[in-house]
Amino acid sequence: MAHKPKPDRTDAVIIGAGASGAAAAKVLTEHGLRVVALEKGPWRKKESFGGDELANINRYNLWPDPLTNPRTHRTSASEEAKVNLFCPVPQMVGGGTVHWQGWLPRFTPNDFRLRTIVGELPGTTLVDWPITYDDLEPYYTKVEWAFGVSGQAGANKFEGTRSRSYPCPPLPMSRYAQKFHEGCRNLGYNSFPTPQAALSRSFNGRKRTVISAFAQQHGDPTGTRSSALNVFVPDALATGRYDLRPDCYVHEITVDEQGRAKGVVYQDTDGDFIEQEADVVIVACGAVETARLLLLSRSGRFPNGLANGSDLVGRNVTFHEYSAAIGLFDDPIYAWAGGGYVSASSFEFYEHDDKRGHASGGLRRAQCLGCEQGQP
Numbered sequence: 560m561a562h563k564p565k566p567d568r569t570d571a572v573i574i575g576a577g578a579s580g581a582a583a584a585k586v587l588t589e590h591g592l593r594v595v596a597l598e599k600g601p602w603r604k605k606e607s608f609g610g611d612e613l614a615n616i617n618r619y620n621l622w623p624d625p626l627t628n629p630r631t632h633r634t635s636a637s638e639e640a641k642v643n644l645f646c647p648v649p650q651m652v653g654g655g656t657v658h659w660q661g662w663l664p665r666f667t668p669n670d671f672r673l674r675t676i677v678g679e680l681p682g683t684t685l686v687d688w689p690i691t692y693d694d695l696e697p698y699y700t701k702v703e704w705a706f707g708v709s710g711q712a713g714a715n716k717f718e719g720t721r722s723r724s725y726p727c728p729p730l731p732m733s734r735y736a737q738k739f740h741e742g743c744r745n746l747g748y749n750s751f752p753t754p755q756a757a758l759s760r761s762f763n764g765r766k767r768t769v770i771s772a773f774a775q776q777h778g779d780p781t782g783t784r785s786s787a788l789n790v791f792v793p794d795a796l797a798t799g800r801y802d803l804r805p806d807c808y809v810h811e812i813t814v815d816e817q818g819r820a821k822g823v824v825y826q827d828t829d830g831d832f833i834e835q836e837a838d839v840v841i842v843a844c845g846a847v848e849t850a851r852l853l854l855l856s857r858s859g860r861f862p863n864g865l866a867n868g869s870d871l872v873g874r875n876v877t878f879h880e881y882s883a884a885i886g887l888f889d890d891p892i893y894a895w896a897g898g899g900y901v902s903a904s905s906f907e908f909y910e911h912d913d914k915r916g917h918a919s920g921g922l923r924r925a926q927c928l929g930c931e932q933g934q935p
């Protein structure tokens with residue numbers, strides 16, 4: 560192993576440069592802090608995105624490669640865990656936002672107090688959030704305005720109070736969104752244009768270009784869709800205080816004599832192990848990898864891993880749950896045309912209702928099935 564000098568201590572080290580890590584980097588650097596970001600994946604530029612389905616799906620250009628970085632998955636403790644592409648969020652600078660669609664409806668005020676609304680649910684660990692919708696509202700607004708979200712304020716009648724409208728009007732409506740709105744209207748349901756982190760007009764120096772839903776899902780070479788990669792990362796870099804190190808895999812969070820996080824040990828592009836110390840350590844690796852890193856950072860003092868006094872770290876992970884209904888129409892739907900492959904939604908069945916026999920509800924949305932399967 561080559562000898563490399565230990566890097567200077569910094570104000571904050573952030574593990575992960577995805578949605579939350581890059582957002583934290585923007586905020587901290589803009590407030591004058593020096594930030595080192597360690598990202599296990601590459602730093603792709605827009606030229607490497609596009610509709611190459613073989614590269615993106617078969618060769619894991621965007622998704623985590625299960626050969627080099629396998630994840631195992633089981634649904635109960637008695638089951639044998641199997642390698643599975645569970646939660647295939649891109650692991651690279653920009654994280655999940657590199658191939659997200661960018662739907663950004665807000666949580667409703669009741670989402671923050673579901674335990675109070677639903678009551679005790681045996682076999683669950685359901686609790687209210689320690690913050691309310693009103694606490695979070697200014698930050699929803701900041702993100703919507705940083706990303707140039709396209710939407711229609713007030714259209715979702717279940718949404719909480721907002722301090723500002725959307726920066727851009729809704730994206731053009733697709734034919735199937737029109738059908739969805741029409742159907743909801745006939746049934747007396749509220750529906751609204753799905754707010755999306757994609758520009759319906761030029762915004763903040765960024766141009767709107769027409770992109771297909773397919774291209775969006777495979778990384779967006781046009782920059783029309785907003786992401787951590789094309790918004791938060793450049794904003795943080797512009798301060799001159801963001802030292803972003805791609806291809807650097809953090810193996811462990813180190814602690815001082817008081818048991819407080821003092822830095823991280825990571826493996827750099829050459830495979831060398833380096834210790835980076837910082838006043839503050841921020842773990843922003845996504846749900847699965849954050850839990851894994853905390854559990855791997857165990858010591859005599861923390862035998863169950865870090866921040867795991869509850870023994871809940873790494874348990875009860877969930878991913879999107881989907882159910883679907885399919886409609887056939889006499890007239891053509893032109894699924895490829897319009898603002899993204901989901902452009903209309905309804906929260907009509909979103910709030911908890913005791914009569915339904917399950918906790919909480921779900922979002923209904925008009926979706927082009929062909930696009931979900933990657934067919935433009």
Ligand SMILES: Cc1cc2nc3c(=O)[nH]c(=O)nc-3n(C[C@H](O)[C@H](O)[C@H](O)COP(=O)(O)OP(=O)(O)OC[C@H]3O[C@@H](n4cnc5c(N)ncnc54)[C@H](O)[C@@H]3O)c2cc1C
Binds near residue numbers: 598646659808
């Ligand atoms: C197909 C798909 C579509 C989605 N669409 C939407 C949508 O429309 N709207 C929406 O709100 N959400 C969407 N999401 C979810 C959204 O992408 C995630 O919720 C979000 O990216 C999570 O942010 P995060 O910062 O927690 O993690 P991530 O964005 O996953 O970032 C974590 C980063 O940490 C890095 N990392 C992990 N471990 C280490 C380590 N040990 N050392 C160094 N770096 C590490 C990873 O490489 C990654 O880049 C979608 C997700 C998927 C998979």
